[in-house]
Amino acid sequence: MIKIQTAVPGPKSLRILKKLEQKNGAWSVAYPLVFSGRGEGAYCEDIDGNCFLDFSSQIASNPMGYNHPELIEVLKSYARFPIKYAGQDFTVKEHLDLIEEILSVSPKGMNSAFLINSGAEAVENAIKICMRKRPKAKFGISMKRAFHGRTLGALSLTNSSRVQKKGYMRFPMYRLSYDETAGDQLEDIIKREGDAEEIAFLVMEHVQGEGGYYIAPAKMVDLLRKTTKKYGIPYIADEIQSGMGRTGKWWAFENYGIRPDVFSSAKALQVGAVVSAKSMFPDEVGAISSTWGGGALLDMAISIKTIQIIKKQKLLERNRKFGNLLLKGLEDLDVKNQRGIGLMLAFDLDSVKERDNLVIECAKRGLIVLGCAQKSVRLVPPYVVTVEDAQKALEIIDDSLRTIRRKGFRLSGKICRFTNCGKHVI
Template identity: 30%
Template sequence: MTAHTDTARMPAEYMPEPVPGPRAQALVARDREVIAPLGRVYPLAIDHAQGCEVWDVDGNRFLDMNAGIAVLAAGHCHPRLIKVAQEQLQRFTHMAGTDFYNEPMVRAAEKLVSLMPGGKDWQVFFTNSGTEAVEASIKLARYATGRQNIIAFYGAFHGRSYGSLSLTASKPRQRRGFFPLLPGVSHTYYPNCYRCPINLQFPSCEIACLDLIERTLFKTTTPPEEVAAIIIEPIQGEGGYVVPPPGALARLRSICDRYGILLIVDEVQSGIGRTGKMWAFEHEGIVPDIVASAKGLGGGLPLGAMIARTELARQWQPGSHGNTYGGNGLTCAVAYELLCMVEEELMANAATVGAYLLEQLQALQQRFPQIGAVRGRGLMIGVEFVDDQGNPAGALADAVMEESFRKGLLVLTCGASTIRFCPPLTVTMAQVDEAVARFALAIEACVAG
């Protein structure tokens, strides 16, 4: 195993050994025997990590632009989080927050509320994951409104448990074999101006895709007075890192207000400082009714949260919803420290370094006509690959992702043909330079000849 301090920063074209190495191959074989199919995309077998760097079991070093799919907001093994976790492990780890009280749970909730619009009049329900936060949001919306229907968007990813899967509309394989799903769910078009769903271009269309909610859904299949909530990702994640045009979320907020519908914002991937603000919806100046959070919230530990306006949350009677591990002492202690770090410095770094990363990737777009679009906010950036006709080039995106791995860079695809960059919020400009250099080498290898 190569020690962190002994590993010199490698030139962008260099990897010491072919990947996967023999130890990684052996671990993959063992995994195949005992782990149910999960859909791994390339054979990274991690041994240890620090900050934005990962070493595999064969000693190969990688630059991490995944952060465990936007989970490791403070990077791998941040000393502040390790210290808090060690201290909490010596006090207690778990005492069933739905049945008893504990200070780390209250403290983390207080911190979350302070970071919401207005800094008060919100209440928190802790979960173990993003899909559970979405499930809680669905239940509360139905319970508080007395209505049943939910509207979501094509391209959305809200999770894979039954309620959240019913809202998910990202890829057919995620739903295939699991019908019937939750009744009362309708989908409409997400405002994606690069691939306008109704063949118009912003600003001339004036976000006409959202008008279809009133013009089509409400007049055909979904009476507005029976809609409990509309749920949206302020930046669509799995659907391709799609940033809606300015005014889209405000338009949606006005539709909800007109018909007494709750607005649920899924910030599982985009929240906790990733876009340069604590919540991505803040870029649009709107206030949702319910927010689903997870991923970055736990600093690498499994934690999610449903955050709802107090007047809604208090309508739940005790026992209306609950779970065993939500409010776990260990995860909440780490979450509090992580939220402090995000507020103090990490979301500002995401804004500054994210703008630099966006600029460098846009420069690559000038070099490679196969890059059709580069978009994002903060450290949530997507690079969409296209063919000669401008259609999604999924096979090329997959090839670039796999070649990046061989070049020592960890990235993942999303949408039809987009590669996402969602590194730890601690990433530096020097690491961005290295990542973009490796990414360029991967693209060159895939488009050569």
């Protein structure tokens, strides 16, 4: 149940946030509250005793919600040390168990996975394995508005926001429009450059995440997959935000009936992973590795259990059904471009300011939602969301919209200390 008993952020949170603002080298707090660890289902408490309905799932990385009883049992069974092994070099059984679970839900022929620590590192290694296969490669291809992470390799592919790239060196890329002209654009690039072997890879989010929750047009995917196959260009699906069942399929590319050469996963998976055919990975020992990749016991154990719960409770069908329900609800709201697939939904407002006002007003009422792109709000609830939660979220959004559209409305309060009220939140 939502319970807001102090200002947001409350006094205890405020004290910590103020210190963090000074001491955290990369301050970018999206939500001015400090989580206490208490909570249940889609609800989480802050350290001031306020209880929020979380429609962000910790940016799509907490699919099972808060304190899921089966995951708590896993946590209890891992009270031993070390909890992190140097997993590529000093193997533990969970490494194999997790790879087998991932492969059990991956397309036929994708018979090998490499575990790593984060989403950006998963992308980084996906492009590295493709580069090894393409010794003549000089550049890569990604999409406009793409987000693939912030390590320097992944950042080269990213294109969603200027601030992420400013001042950083990167390797050469072409970018295609995220629409049905992309196939022709790719053919033009190949003609102009004269040799398709100079292309290391094409990388694609089948539902764009940070870039705006745009769903790839089927014709675009079909053309790009055909063209990449024709020229032997490795096709990478970035499933870091859209994967692990969120769209109602294990992987968003499955909504298009295609199979990529490589895909990356992280967030909801709890670890980073690159999945492909064994033949795509470098033979040389040490060409790709990392101390903790495949060695974080807790992460792997939670990941294994998460996959098992999704299978056992048939959550793919549930996500599809709940997604449709939420989308119907969004269509009744006075907002624009309602869109979504499974539990990956968004809508647009008229300006950045209006969008940011809505996100903050929802937070004050106990609903956590996230912005994305310029004017969009995304809804990314955990897979345990109930019909009542969905109705409550829609009610709060509707109510908040009416408030922020009142003549003379101005955000105020402690929340403005951290969110630059009405200017930019995230």
